[in-house]
Amino acid sequence: MPSKLNIEKKRIIDGCCGGYHSAVLTSKNELYVFGRGDKGQLGLGVDNAMRPSVVPFFADKKVAKVACGNSHTIVCTMNGEIYAFGDNEKGQCGIGPTKEPVLVPQRVQSPELNGRVILIASGSNHSFVVIARADGTRRVLAWGANEKGQCGVGSDDPVIPFPTEAAELAKQDIDKIAAGTAHTAAVSLKGFVFTWGDGDQGQLGHGALADVLVGSSGGNVKSTVPMRVKQALFQKRIVDVACGAYHTLVLTDKGELYAFGLGDKGQLGLGNAVKHKNAPAILRGQLEKEYIFKIAAGGRHNLAATNYLPIITVEQGTLSSDFDKIVNSKDFSDVDLKLKKVSIKGHKVMLARSSVFNELMQAMKEGQRILKFGDVRPDVLLCVIRYLYTDNVLLKPDPQYSEGKKSEEDLISEFAIALQEVAENCGIPLSKADAASPETMFPHTLVPSLAQFVNNPLFADIKFRTPEGDEIYAHKAILSSRSDRWRAMFLAGFVESRQDVIDTPIRAPVFLSLLKFVYTDELDVNPEDSVELLMASNEFGLPRLKQLCEEFVERGIDVDNVAWLFEIADQNDCHQLKKFTFYFLLKEFDEVCKTETYANLTPQTLEQISLLRKPKDNKPTAQEGKNCTLQ
Numbered sequence: 001m002p003s004k005l006n007i008e009k010k011r012i013i014d015g016c017c018g019g020y021h022s023a024v025l026t027s028k029n030e031l032y033v034f035g036r037g038d039k040g041q042l043g044l045g046v047d048n049a050m051r052p053s054v055v056p057f058f059a060d061k062k063v064a065k066v067a068c069g070n071s072h073t074i075v076c077t078m079n080g081e082i083y084a085f086g087d088n089e090k091g092q093c094g095i096g097p098t099k100e101p102v103l104v105p106q107r108v109q110s111p112e113l114n115g116r117v118i119l120i121a122s123g124s125n126h127s128f129v130v131i132a133r134a135d136g137t138r139r140v141l142a143w144g145a146n147e148k149g150q151c152g153v154g155s156d157d158p159v160i161p162f163p164t165e166a167a168e169l170a171k172q173d174i175d176k177i178a179a180g181t182a183h184t185a186a187v188s189l190k191g192f193v194f195t196w197g198d199g200d201q202g203q204l205g206h207g208a209l210a211d212v213l214v215g216s217s218g219g220n221v222k223s224t225v226p227m228r229v230k231q232a233l234f235q236k237r238i239v240d241v242a243c244g245a246y247h248t249l250v251l252t253d254k255g256e257l258y259a260f261g262l263g264d265k266g267q268l269g270l271g272n273a274v275k276h277k278n279a280p281a282i283l284r285g286q287l288e289k290e291y292i293f294k295i296a297a298g299g300r301h302n303l304a305a306t307n308y309l310p311i312i313t314v315e316q317g318t319l320s321s322d323f324d325k326i327v328n329s330k331d332f333s334d335v336d337l338k339l340k341k342v343s344i345k346g347h348k349v350m351l352a353r354s355s356v357f358n359e360l361m362q363a364m365k366e367g368q369r370i371l372k373f374g375d376v377r378p379d380v381l382l383c384v385i386r387y388l389y390t391d392n393v394l395l396k397p398d399p400q401y402s403e404g405k406k407s408e409e410d411l412i413s414e415f416a417i418a419l420q421e422v423a424e425n426c427g428i429p430l431s432k433a434d435a436a437s438p439e440t441m442f443p444h445t446l447v448p449s450l451a452q453f454v455n456n457p458l459f460a461d462i463k464f465r466t467p468e469g470d471e472i473y474a475h476k477a478i479l480s481s482r483s484d485r486w487r488a489m490f491l492a493g494f495v496e497s498r499q500d501v502i503d504t505p506i507r508a509p510v511f512l513s514l515l516k517f518v519y520t521d522e523l524d525v526n527p528e529d530s531v532e533l534l535m536a537s538n539e540f541g542l543p544r545l546k547q548l549c550e551e552f553v554e555r556g557i558d559v560d561n562v563a564w565l566f567e568i569a570d571q572n573d574c575h576q577l578k579k580f581t582f583y584f585l586l587k588e589f590d591e592v593c594k595t596e597t598y599a600n601l602t603p604q605t606l607e608q609i610s611l612l613r614k615p616k617d618n619k620p621t622a623q624e625g626k627n628c629t630l631q
Helices: 207-212 285-289 319-324 355-362 378-390 408-425 446-451 476-482 484-491 508-520 527-539 543-554 562-571 575-587 603-613 622-626
Strands: 012-017 021-026 031-035 049-054 063-068 072-077 082-086 102-107 116-122 126-132 138-145 159-165 174-179 183-188 193-198 222-228 238-243 247-252 257-262 276-282 292-297 302-306 335-338 343-346 370-372 462-465 471-474 501-503
Touching: 012 063, 021 063, 063 116, 072 116, 072 126, 116 174, 126 174, 138 174, 183 238, 183 247, 247 292, 319 378, 319 446, 319 476, 343 378, 355 370, 378 408, 446 508, 471 476, 471 508, 476 484, 476 508, 508 527, 508 543, 527 543, 527 562, 543 575, 562 575, 562 603, 575 603
Parallel strands: 174 238, 238 292, 335 370, 462 501
Antiparallel strands: 012 021, 021 031, 031 049, 063 072, 072 082, 082 102, 116 126, 126 138, 138 159, 174 183, 183 193, 193 222, 238 247, 247 257, 257 276, 292 302, 335 343, 462 471
């Protein structure tokens, strides 16, 4: 029978299961393990653990992520270090060719592990990490058992002993990975699904295409490189994936669930008569009318959770569209790009992404604004500039700059050739173009480029003074394009528009996290600063940052802080976090009302909690809430 897992009243925020062991992560970033430990998979030597035990090795290291294989465990700490322990017979710990079990957590080290860790994942005997590199790309690294090509590195060598890149995924921006016994599936930020490895049971989902996925050693159906699953998923946006031993589940953004692979035990959910499915099939029946928001797969069974509790959702980023508003805009322009007949307004902080522009602008004398260009088509130069601002390339030639009457196809071809020449002259490192899509030449490096300008005096035109006395550099063009509050501050005649240094009540580390998001659309905050950053995001009208902070704060909610966070959510119009904290507060009310944070709530908040907990025909008082006598 199921029993409650009680770990010293710790709040569990994540967990995973291996063959005969489990690991859970608390809101305080502590790692607890239990189950079989004969291969060292608990990080406790070879001891078993009948009840949850903290792993002493990580006592001074905050654990951010954990993944379990059959008899091994992978851990990522808050500072991005990867550790592995347990069975290494097939290289699944990524520490080299030794087959000896790793009894104490050992750091996985490789030059390839260079960047911010997005996720870690494990199959039965193979492991993955997704890294965000400084150039803005995401790279997938794999190691471990590979006899079916399940590492996706392009070979079927039985063992991949060190982290090795799955090069075919280099441009796919992988966001989720799941792995089974000998196959793997991944989801990209665009919602595409890729699979590779063992396909004998149809678990790769390629349908009739499976006939060509034949290994060199015989008739085994497998793919050693990731391939996109199209079939029934071609027009679908996938948001999650799960792998059983020999089957795969994928979830769409509409809450639809598809399954493929082995169904001998009913694990496909398609009825007992369906023993195999080599292409994605949608699940019908009871789940058809439900919105599914989370899926998980065991060896030959699955779990699907429907959405009846509050889920914090985060809207898509608007970085490119926000910066597109200031392309050729006079607002905060500090450089003019002069052509023969026209002039294009520019912003040095955005143009500096081009090494040529950067060098020319740094050489300009004080007060100089004009950069002269020769015989360059204005529409082509504007296309390059828009790319520098947004990462987007729009092939939209203006016919007035083309000689003679041409077809639309010829206009675009002529434009693309001129675009490549101008981009190369601007120092933009182009890659080999797809003949049908010349815009694929351009690297997506907007985020890492702008990250270099956070608190950078180069081309800065405003400073903020924090309570600590620190002065932080910023750029009005970026701030105003991302926040209407800042735009009004600088353009609507407020006193700040005439100041070179603006005092802010926000502490320096929080303000820097705020700027990091404004410049890059990425959340980078210490847990202890997350609530203050949430409040700042509300003040400056940054809804996506507020949602990211709500999601981040939600992971750290416990009995001691939930009452305070409910009040913070209410005061800052954080509707999603408020709903979540209230559900938590209701569930744990008997313990919450004994805490100091509950005792320190304002009368208004106590009144609100009382009203929400009471039947609508009864109006309780704040004192009732304070005395914990509410029903």
